[in-house]
Amino acid sequence: KQEVTQIPAALSVPEGENLVLNCSFTDSAIYNLQWFRQDPGKGLTSLLLIQSSQREQTSGRLNASLDKSSGRSTLYIAASQPGDSATYLCAVTPQGGSEKLVFGKGTKLTVNP
Amino acid sequence: NAGVTQTPKFRILKIGQSMTLQCTQDMNHNYMYWYRQDPGMGLKLIYYSVGAGITDKGEVPNGYNVSRSTTEDFPLRLELAAPSQTSVYFCASSYQGHALAKNIQYFGAGTRLSVL
Numbered sequence: 138k139q140e141v142t143q144i145p146a147a148l149s150v151p152e153g154e155n156l157v158l159n160c161s162f163t164d165s166a167i168y169n170l171q172w173f174r175q176d177p178g179k180g181l182t183s184l185l186l187i188q189s190s191q192r193e194q195t196s197g198r199l200n201a202s203l204d205k206s207s208g209r210s211t212l213y214i215a216a217s218q219p220g221d222s223a224t225y226l227c228a229v230t231p232q233g234g235s236e237k238l239v240f241g242k243g244t245k246l247t248v249n250p
Numbered sequence: 251n252a253g254v255t256q257t258p259k260f261r262i263l264k265i266g267q268s269m270t271l272q273c274t275q276d277m278n279h280n281y282m283y284w285y286r287q288d289p290g291m292g293l294k295l296i297y298y299s300v301g302a303g304i305t306d307k308g309e310v311p312n313g314y315n316v317s318r319s320t321t322e323d324f325p326l327r328l329e330l331a332a333p334s335q336t337s338v339y340f341c342a343s344s345y346q347g348h349a350l351a352k353n354i355q356y357f358g359a360g361t362r363l364s365v366l
Contacts, residue, residue, distance in 0.1 A: 180357035240292030
């Protein structure tokens, strides 16, 4: 059974700092890995999707990498801002079924001004 | 663009009551999903649908029912509410073509349900 783990559960950093969020998964047979952002009381917003054949994806100050063989992904946020404060969720799509995402529990990020 | 719309946003139920959580998407997506999120936990799949008239169970289907009579709508029914169903419920949709690796799911804002 696929399991997704995110470390740390919470992270507090000063504004301007570069930071890394970690995600690991137990089964490398995946179609893709996605990073989502969740704001309090809101739904999830997809930030980046990395296909299993890709190594990384970039969007603005965000860069996500994927090492499928080791079951790891990182989300790098450059020059963090208070507006980046949110919970970041990692999810994988296992092969062998329909598009059913398996989520980690998330990392709650606080960027202090 | 409306995207995925969920109603209601909040609801309090008494034990044993029934209710339907509504979900509508206007993106002509063929796949739709229902998840629940308990405090401090990731999302868990309740039910999903690959098209009108087709539904299947996810990881935690007990106590819930769904139907998919149209492409746009995917309601979630709670028949006999229990305290264990207190959670935040999210509906999502996606378009599934041949390239499964490129799928992105779009989420509604959620329904916060308390069963007392």
